[in-house]
Amino acid sequence: MSDTSALIPENEFERALKLSEYDIDYSEIHGKLDDLTRLAAHVAGTPISLINLLDTTTQWTVSKVGLDVLQTPREETVCQYVILDDDSVEVEDMTEDERFKDKEYVKNSPHIKYYYGVPLKSPDGHRIGAMCVMDTDEHDLSPEKESFLKIIANEVITRIEYEQKLKLMRHSVDELKEIQRKVSHDIRGPIGGIIGIAEILRDQAEESKMEEFMQLLELINKGGRSVLDLADEILSTYDDQSDQTKLLKNQLTLEILQKKLENLYKPQALNKSIDYNVVISNGHQGLTFPKHKLLQIFGNLISNAIKFTPENGNVEVNLDIKKPDLELIGVIKDSGVGMTDEQIKEIMSNRGRSTQGTGHERGFGFGFKLAKHLIESVNGSLLIESKKNEGTEITVNIPL
Structure with a gap:
């Protein structure tokens, strides 16, 4: 395993690009997947369960049970092997495996001995990370439990996809609000100009006692005022917001x-x-x-x-x-x-x-x-x- 290229998926750039498309904020995602992590630990009967996403250099632990870890250099992880293909990876005894026996988490606390990891695969087939369960003692998973863990891993991807779609929806709504704001500003100027001209003409018409002309100008004036009031009403939804409200989630x-x-x-x-x-x-x-x-x-x-x-x-x-x-x-x-x-x-x-x-x-x-x-x-x-x-x-x- 000294050849580092052996640990890089053939489609690594596309895989990393797919992960970036999810646009995950690793400082905010914690807690959103914890129920699935706890369920995986319960199903497997292990004290440790993690959900890990692997970018180009780092493994980000986005949910955890039994092990307090947030990030790990990718080259130090077991999950780097899980993203190489679609099969799950099981290591029955880490202390006997040449790849892992000298790792800090095997030699010292928490003294990991058993590992089982399922790739987290996007709908278009990119493996962006792994859901894994670990034990500090010998462990054995039945085929039924392995099947359950794969179902849970699929649900993890479903949640991540759901979060991405929510972000895209928020982004679209924000764009619509920005268009709304710009349109409101754009109609203010022309309508305000029309009103100004109408008022000047009305003043001139009053001096010449042009009653019909004045009535027409008054209609222009009222119409312009009503549109301008509408623009003000639209804009007020922005002007009255507090700073906290203005800062949207994305x-x-x-x-x-x-x-x-x-x-x-x-x-x-x-x-x-x-x-x-x-x-x-x-x-x-x-x-x-x-x-x-x-x-x-x-x-x-x-x-x-x-x-x-x-x-x-x-x-x-x-x-x-x-x-x-x-x-x-x-x-x-x-x-x-x-x-x-x-x-x-x-x-x-x-x-x-x-x-x-x-x-x-x-x-x-x-x-x-x-x-x-x-x-x-x-x-x-x-x-x-x-x-x-x-x-x-x-x-x-x-x-x-």
């Missing part, structure tokens, strides 16, 4: 994005004693923007920066919003190994090769490629500045 502010990126990737940095900070500009507090794909974009770039930064190095993320164009500017700067001009050309043309991180992290070669693809999908741009052994600075521009 929206962020710079402050919230900062906290999420800090909380999600601080453990990876601490694991290598890297000084990791996320800083924001002070000029745009409260300005909201869609969450869509941002956590996946920045997450992949930050994980890469941490991966290629040696111990006691630093990674800093700067977030800002550029006006009047309303662009989110993200700068990820590290003190890592850096790149040559040729290496930059290779990865920008999607020809980059997987390399090992400074802490011997396994390179799967898809993190940057996925981030670049997602940035382009939202009409953003990406710039890399780097020198060998002098670190890297990546600037991302995303229109809001």
Whole structure:
């Protein structure tokens, strides 16, 4: 198992892209799948049950029973084997298996001995993660229990699909509300102008005692007023909202994005004693923007920066919003190994090769490629500045 390519599914980029399409916020999903995790542990009769999703570098534990874990380097996991094909994976004795016997979670607490994992497969066939049960003692699953666990795994995917559809619906509703707001603003100006002209003409008509002309202008005036009142009524649904109401579930502010990126990737940095900070500009507090794909974009770039930064190095993320164009500017700067001009050309043309991180992290070669693809999908741009052994600075521009 020394050949790392053997642990990468043939369709790894498409698999990672599918996971990114679910646009999962790993800081918020906890609790939504816990009933299924508890059910899996009960069915299997094991003290531990986890639901894990695997991105390009990290295994994210989105639901757990019996083991307090949130994220694990992908190369350290058992679930990386589960996503290789559609079959379940059973390891009867981890202490005797060459792949796992020296892992920290086998040698030390919690002393995992037994593992059974079912791939979490999307409706179009992509394995985005695994639902697993584990025991610290010998264990045996009957065929009936295995069948039950597969049914539960299917329900996990159904829930994830359901959450995605809700997000898409919220996004559509938000777009409709934005169109409604813009239309309201657009009709205010012309109608207001018509009313103004009608009032001027009415004043002139009064002086000439043109009674019929005045009646016609009065009708124009009243009609314009009624439409303008309607626009005001529509707009009032926005003007009267509190700040809390305005921030919908699929929206962020710079402050919230900062906290999420800090909380999600601080453990990876601490694991290598890297000084990791996320800083924001002070000029745009409260300005909201869609969450869509941002956590996946920045997450992949930050994980890469941490991966290629040696111990006691630093990674800093700067977030800002550029006006009047309303662009989110993200700068990820590290003190890592850096790149040559040729290496930059290779990865920008999607020809980059997987390399090992400074802490011997396994390179799967898809993190940057996925981030670049997602940035382009939202009409953003990406710039890399780097020198060998002098670190890297990546600037991302995303229109809001």
